[in-house]
Amino acid sequence: MSATIYLLRHGETTWNRAGRLQGQLDAPLTRLGLAQVDAAGRTLASLLNGTGFRLVASPLGRTRQSATIVAEHLGVDYDAIEWDERLKEITLGDWDGYHGWGALDRDFPHEAERRNADPWNYRYPNGESSQDVQDRVRPFLAECHAAGGVHVVVAHGVVNKVMRGLYLGLTREQTFALDRPQDAFHRLESGTEARIDVAVAASVQAEWAM
Template identity: 40%
Template sequence: MVIALIRHGQTDWNRELRMQGRTDIPLNRTGREQARTAAAALAAGGWDLVVSSPLGRARETAGILADELGIELGGTFEGLIEQEFGDAEGVPVAEIRERWPARDIPGMEPDADVARRGVAVLTAIAEQHPGRRVLAVAHGTLIRRTLAALSGHDPEHYPRLDNLSSSEVRPGSASGDEAAWFVHTVGGVAFDELVIDLDARAAGTPVELAG
């Protein structure tokens, strides 16, 4: 069983750096092309089906991937939906940091709740599609908080995930607990490589970025 968490394609609000949350903004032309390009890169992965968040930008991305890969388009999972950002939705990200520096945004879904449902939906997908290789199209914040919950790191230390980036999770853990999940890749980078930077950020050590 492998689940690849795929961030949806670009929307106009992505391009304008506005917070989307659960506002149902559609893909733009670039987002659709990103999905077609990503399908070519995913073609060798032996994927069985695509599921998604119910939001339109995720569902359309999933449909393009399914069509391009010639695989089943499965259902939607509420657990894959993006975090609710309340009054911040539609607001430029830079302005959000100024208006709510403590992240006390009215109407925002608690961060801990996002992480819990993100982890829970992995089990729900596995129960509906046991043993299959599943592409699950979701949203940047949901994916980042889910991966952080699985690895035990601060989600703010995780890198930003690009549109159509793929992050793989697999069942089981180093302790042999098959009910758990572990992070295999993040945005296409092996977790064993990324964890060095995550641990450095947690320790407050400056991370050297490649040029």
């Protein structure tokens, strides 16, 4: 059966803005992040226009908050949202919450060398590798294909890149090069991908830029 997947990332968080590495730790959405998700939900509602769908999301706090806003736009009760552990963001293990890649590489240069030598298979201390993420996302994607219909998925930057790479049959290098927008989402359909930009309130964008 054919499936259509709308793949959304959570809105900007306070740690996104500060450049911290979140992993599976959490930080709240900023005002811009709330506006991004609101715009995505509004755009998605106009695209679906009454079409039946399933809404599934990562159970982390920032995706719960984002999925709740999307659900309101789509007319879905909170209790109807499916929370799937396989959609959690990659965990950096001991380094979840670290203050940026630059700080991490300065503090652990030997680990940075190991990661740069094989970035796809590098597993963070007590954490995951990109391959680990692919291994848990692959069956989720297969289940969507088998079920057919429309699936609205609210997840994370790395998870979404890995899922898009799997869907499109990309190489590891091509998957790493994919974007991770918070002011747009992607539609995966018939073996192709379309980026759908959203109109975030100009007043919020202007305040953020100041």
